[in-house]
Amino acid sequence: MAQIALVTTAGFADVLSLGRQNRADPYAPHVGPSPWLAALPEAWRIELPGRIDAQGQEVQGLDLSGLAASIAALPARPDAVAVCLLFADLNPRHEQAAQAALQALLPGVPVLGSHTLQGEAHWGEFEWTLATVQAAGAHLPDPSPAVSAPGQALPSAPLAQDLEALCNAMQRTLVEQAVSSVVREAMDCAAAVFLPDGRMLAQAKSLPLLLGSLTPAVQGILAHYPAQGMAEGDCFASNDPWQGGTHLPDWVLLAPVLVKGRVRALAACILHHQDVGGMTPGSVPTEARSSFQEGLRLPPVHWVRSGHADPALTRLFTANSRMPANLEGDLAAQRACLDQGVAAMQALIEGADGGSEAAFEAACEALWQTTDAATRAAIARAPDGRWTFHDALDGDGITDALVPIEVTIEKSGNALTLDLRGCADQTEGPVNAARGAVWAAVTYFARSLAPEAPSNGACTAPMRLLSRQGSIVDPLPGAAVNARTNLVKLLANALLGAWAQALPQRQPAANAGVAVVLSLSGVVEGQPWILTEIIASAAGGAPWGPGGSGVSTDVGNARNTPARVLEARAPLRIERLALRRGSGGAGQHAGGCGVVRAYRLLAGNGQVSYRGERHRTQAPGLAGGQPGHSGSARIERADGRVEQLPAKARVAWQAGDLLVIETAGAGGWGSPHEER
Numbered sequence: 001m002a003q004i005a006l007v008t009t010a011g012f013a014d015v016l017s018l019g020r021q022n023r024a025d026p027y028a029p030h031v032g033p034s035p036w037l038a039a040l041p042e043a044w045r046i047e048l049p050g051r052i053d054a055q056g057q058e059v060q061g062l063d064l065s066g067l068a069a070s071i072a073a074l075p076a077r078p079d080a081v082a083v084c085l086l087f088a089d090l091n092p093r094h095e096q097a098a099q100a101a102l103q104a105l106l107p108g109v110p111v112l113g114s115h116t117l118q119g120e121a122h123w124g125e126f127e128w129t130l131a132t133v134q135a136a137g138a139h140l141p142d143p144s145p146a147v148s149a150p151g152q153a154l155p156s157a158p159l160a161q162d163l164e165a166l167c168n169a170m171q172r173t174l175v176e177q178a179v180s181s182v183v184r185e186a187m188d189c190a191a192a193v194f195l196p197d198g199r200m201l202a203q204a205k206s207l208p209l210l211l212g213s214l215t216p217a218v219q220g221i222l223a224h225y226p227a228q229g230m231a232e233g234d235c236f237a238s239n240d241p242w243q244g245g246t247h248l249p250d251w252v253l254l255a256p257v258l259v260k261g262r263v264r265a266l267a268a269c270i271l272h273h274q275d276v277g278g279m280t281p282g283s284v285p286t287e288a289r290s291s292f293q294e295g296l297r298l299p300p301v302h303w304v305r306s307g308h309a310d311p312a313l314t315r316l317f318t319a320n321s322r323m324p325a326n327l328e329g330d331l332a333a334q335r336a337c338l339d340q341g342v343a344a345m346q347a348l349i350e351g352a353d354g355g356s357e358a359a360f361e362a363a364c365e366a367l368w369q370t371t372d373a374a375t376r377a378a379i380a381r382a383p384d385g386r387w388t389f390h391d392a393l394d395g396d397g398i399t400d401a402l403v404p405i406e407v408t409i410e411k412s413g414n415a416l417t418l419d420l421r422g423c424a425d426q427t428e429g430p431v432n433a434a435r436g437a438v439w440a441a442v443t444y445f446a447r448s449l450a451p452e453a454p455s456n457g458a459c460t461a462p463m464r465l466l467s468r469q470g471s472i473v474d475p476l477p478g479a480a481v482n483a484r485t486n487l488v489k490l491l492a493n494a495l496l497g498a499w500a501q502a503l504p505q506r507q508p509a510a511n512a513g514v515a516v517v518l519s520l521s522g523v524v525e526g527q528p529w530i531l532t533e534i535i536a537s538a539a540g541g542a543p544w545g546p547g548g549s550g551v552s553t554d555v556g557n558a559r560n561t562p563a564r565v566l567e568a569r570a571p572l573r574i575e576r577l578a579l580r581r582g583s584g585g586a587g588q589h590a591g592g593c594g595v596v597r598a599y600r601l602l603a604g605n606g607q608v609s610y611r612g613e614r615h616r617t618q619a620p621g622l623a624g625g626q627p628g629h630s631g632s633a634r635i636e637r638a639d640g641r642v643e644q645l646p647a648k649a650r651v652a653w654q655a656g657d658l659l660v661i662e663t664a665g666a667g668g669w670g671s672p673h674e675e676r
Contacts, residue, residue, distance in 0.1 A: 002137035005071075005078040006045045007098060008129065009086045011576035011598070012563075013045040015129050018550045018577060018595065020559040021536040022187070026208050027444070027451040030508045031539035031548040033592070039140050040133065044078070046070040048085065048098060054568040056090030064101050071105050080110040082136040084129040087564060088115040112136045124185070124562020125577075157370075159363045160454040162348055163202030167191050170269065170341045171204035177336050179329030180274040181569060182532040185561040188272035191337055193345060194218055196227035196256075196263050200457035201364055208447070209488060209555040210250065210270045212440030215457055217252040218268050220244025220436070224300040227263045230256035235304030235338060239276070240297055241434035242477045247484055248295040249273045249283050251331070253303075255338040257345040264349050264360070267341030269334050273327055274530055277320035278482075281530045282519030284609055286397040286648040288430045288480040295482075296320035304335070323530060367454045372461045374453035375446060376414035379462055382502045386410045388422075389497040391490050391513070393472075394615045394647035396429030397483060402616070403427055403472060405487070407494035411502065414462060418442060418495065421468040429648065430480035431472065433487045438465075438473045441491035444555045448496070483648060485556075486613040489513050492554040493619070500622055505543055509591060509622035509667035511553040512537030514613045514631060516663060520599065522571065522606025522653075529570045529606075534558040535661060537614075538584055538592030541625055541669035547592035549579050553666075571603040571655075580662050585618075587625030587668020594631060594663035605654045608635070614664035615647040625668030633661045 008015060016036040023031055050062030081102050088095040092115035102111045114132040123131075134140075170191035175184060182188045190210035192203035198219040203211045220243035221236045236254045239245045245252065249272050257265040276283045278295035288294050296317070303313050317331070318324035352360040386408060393403035406422030426432050439460075446459040453459065467474040472487060493513040500507035516535040521528065536556065539547035552558060563574035576598040584591035610633055618627035633645040638656025645651065653659065 002079040003076065004040060004044065004133055004136050004138040005074055005081045006040055006129070006133055007081060007083045007102070008045065008047055009051065010047040010049045011578065012086065012125060013042070013047050014578045015125050016040060016133070017579060018560070019126055021550060021552050022557045022559045023551060025451070026205060026557045027447045029448055029451065030542045031551050031553055032545050033548050035140055040138060043075050050094050051573070052085070052087040052091045052094055054087060054564065056087060058091070058093065062094040062097055064098065067101055068105055077106070078109060080112065080136040081106065082112050082133040082138070084114040084132045086125060088113065089119060089128070110136065124564055126562065157367060157454070160202070160367055163193060164205070164455065166341065166344045166348065167193060167202050167204040169344065170267070170337045171206050173340050174269055174271060174333055174337045177333035178271070179326050179333070181561055181565055182272055182274060183330060183333070185565055186534050186558040188534065188558050189270060190214060191269040191341065193341060194266040194268060195364060196266060198222050199368065201265065201367070203455050207557045208444045209440050209485065212443030212555065213246045213250070213436050214252065214268055214270055215443070216244035216436035216439050217270065218244070218254055218266065221252070221254050221300040225302060227256060227266065230263050232258050233305065233307035234302065235335065236300055237303045238298055238300040240299045241291065241436060241481050243299055244436040246434065246437040247482045248276050248278070248291065248297060251298070251334070253334045253338055255342050257342050257349070259346055259349045265345050267338045267345060269337045271330055271334050273330055274532060275322045275326070280609055280650060281322055281521035281528070281607065282532055282609055284482045284517060284519050284611060286430065286483060286609055286611055286650045288482060289398065289428050290480055291478055294430065294480060322528065367456060368458045371450070371453040371456050371458035374450035375459045376462050378449040379411060379416055380414040382411055384411055384413070385502060387498040387501040389494040391494050392617055393431050393487060393490065394613055394617060396427035396431045397648035398427070398429040400646060403431060405490055405494055407491065407498050409495065409498040416462060417464045417466065419466045420473045421466055421471070423471050423473050426470055426472050426475040426479050430483040431487050432475040432479045432481045433473055433484035434481055435467065435474055437484045437488050438467070438491060440555050441488050441495060444492050445495040483611045485515055485517055486513070486611065488555055489515055490613070496554070497620070504623050507622070508542035508547065509540035509585070509587070509625050509669040510619040511540050512594060512614060512619045512628055512664040512666040514664050515552065515556040515558070516661060517611040518661070519609035520570065520572070520606070522601065522604045524571050524604035531566060531570050533561055535560065535595060535597055535663055537594045537631070537663040538628065538666035540619065540622070540666040541585070541587045541589035541591045543589070543669060546589045547584065547666045549584065549593040550595040551592065571601065573600045573602055574598065575600055575658065580665070583629040583665030585621045585626040585628040585665060585668035586672040587621055588670025588672065589668065591619065591621070591625070591628045591666035591668045594665050597661050599659045601653050601655055601657050603655050605652065608651050608653055608659055610645055610649045612647045612661070619664060619667040621667040622669050624671035626672060628665030628667050631662055631664035635659050
């Protein structure tokens with residue numbers, strides 16, 4: 001295999017290892033290390049200071065003074081060199097200078113610049129770098145996924161394949177037609193199809209946090225608008241956390257699928273909207289004390305009739321957003337997604353044995369029963385017992401007091417009781433999670449037990465969920481809930497952690513349990529801007545291998561947003577995107593490491609809304625493994641002061657300030673002193 005050296009902009013040497021932070025199979029039992037760590041090791045990467053900006057202008061001169069020393073430090077003479085500097089496609093000056101210097105230092109070695117490739121207009125730095133190293137001759141080994149205890153592979157029914165393909169096509173429409181970068185780049189959205197009684201029939205391979213929340217949201221809409229009363233061209237909307245929703249930026253849209261005048265299925269999607277009002281830009285105020293401060297709360301409403309949206313409701317929606325054009329554009333993407341799903345489902349149903357209602361319904365019931373049986377079989381393989389897992393949130397955004405989380409799993413035969421009644425009372429701050437959001441953690445845990453089964457709601461049939469009204473997992477109406485993400489992630493972690501006590505030789509150690517949700521905003525020359533970023537952490541080590549670094553885990557699966565997209569849309573310079581080396585817990589199989597991301601504000605002023613976790617707690621190891629390291633965040637002010645941020649913070653920033661975020665590492669598996 002050819003040995004390739006990679007030359008990147010300073011701060012971006014880990015771009016291939018980080019990838020887009022999402023994973024192809026969101027329900028795989030473990031996420032391993034990036035194969036690029038072995039295919040293109042750190043010793044073969046070189047960083048060059050110097051920057052071209054999003055307009056193609058030079059803002060920092062290229063510094064080649066250390067290039068000769070870096071070449072001399074390579075493990076050997078490379079077979080080729082790939083040069084991939086930011087925005088070289090807009091202005092190749094820096095890349096051309098680097099190419100010339102490399103050719104002089106390495107005569108006879110091919111040097112390929114990214115600016116010579118024809119890339120897609122929407123490519124980010126990962127895609128440009130990947131294409132460049134592959135064109136230079138690098139080959140990525142096909143990693144064989146590790147699993148804990150392979151079960152009997154289930155035959156995939158044609159209907160299950162068709163339904164998953166249909167949902168994935170709906171998902172692509174959401175992403176491609178959305179306006180906001182948090183959807184187009186981060187893919188903070190999800191699509192699924194349901195039976196008329198509210199049971200999820202199939203879902204896209206996307207974001208478990210939103211996929212798992214769709215079922216209670218759909219059931220909340222059906223409670224007001226039963227399926228049998230729906231008509232062709234209807235569309236219903238809701239974001240109410242106390243009627244199945246999650247938090248106010250997540251809007252659920254639902255449309256009926258009619259065949260021969262009867263509702264035979266439902267198409268649904270959920271999308272995180274950039275701004276739906278409230279006390280701060282982005283609608284995620286870390287110090288909110290009530291949902292009334294978080295934005296527009298929308299109970300289930302009949303928004304579209306016969307294909308025509310109610311103009312009064314549309315005006316109400318947009319009047320409550322600081323970015324009304326974005327809201328309208330993203331709602332249009334949701335409607336396009338549903339239109340596609342409805343048409344595809346109609347064709348699928350009509351093609352099932354000549355449109356036989358009984359044949360289609362029987363096939364759907366067979367898929368449901370297959371998933372139910374596979375999940376029960378997985379549960380039955382564990383011993384009967386009762387296991388408890390404890391964790392805590394780093395404050396609620398109002399105070400720094402730890403917020404206890406307690407999860408108990410009781411297993412009997414082929415069924416489970418999930419008891420969350422030991423969790424803390426609901427908080428004044430916004431870390432509470434309504435039951436619709438909590439159901440995402442339950443669904444993720446249930447799907448992970450039998451990931452080979454058809455992906456539908458039957459995985460939760462063997463589960464009974466117990467919660468206590470007035471607690472953080474079942475808050476009273478009006479509680480602040482915008483920062484529910486990390487509670488849901490820690491609940492998923494806790495469910496997996498409790499289950500690992502039953503099967504310690506077959507389960508990974510704890511994931512880091514963090515998905516930083518970052519809302520950046522500002523004003524330049526009177527023009528406001530808002531961006532939302534989702535930053536991953538790491539996966540736990542497992543009995544069969546180490547955990548992945550810089551990867552989204554459990555209920556998370558959002559992609560990171562490329563630096564070139566952020567810099568094109570806002571007065572920002574991304575100065576570092578890197579692995580946070582050494583942050584994973586030690587072990588026979590180490591936990592994965594978190595990431596480092598640094599954002600400099602170039603002009604104007606604005607606000608940072610930071611919702612992190614694990615500043616004062618750590619992801620525990622398993623079977624003798626060590627815990628991961630805690631995370632942190634700080635602002636390095638332009639005047640030299642350094643301001644450490646708590647796990648939930650909203651602060652002002654000015655031009656020249658640098659925001660640095662370091663996410664936590666995951667737990668290691670097995671004693672670090674054992675023979676490998």
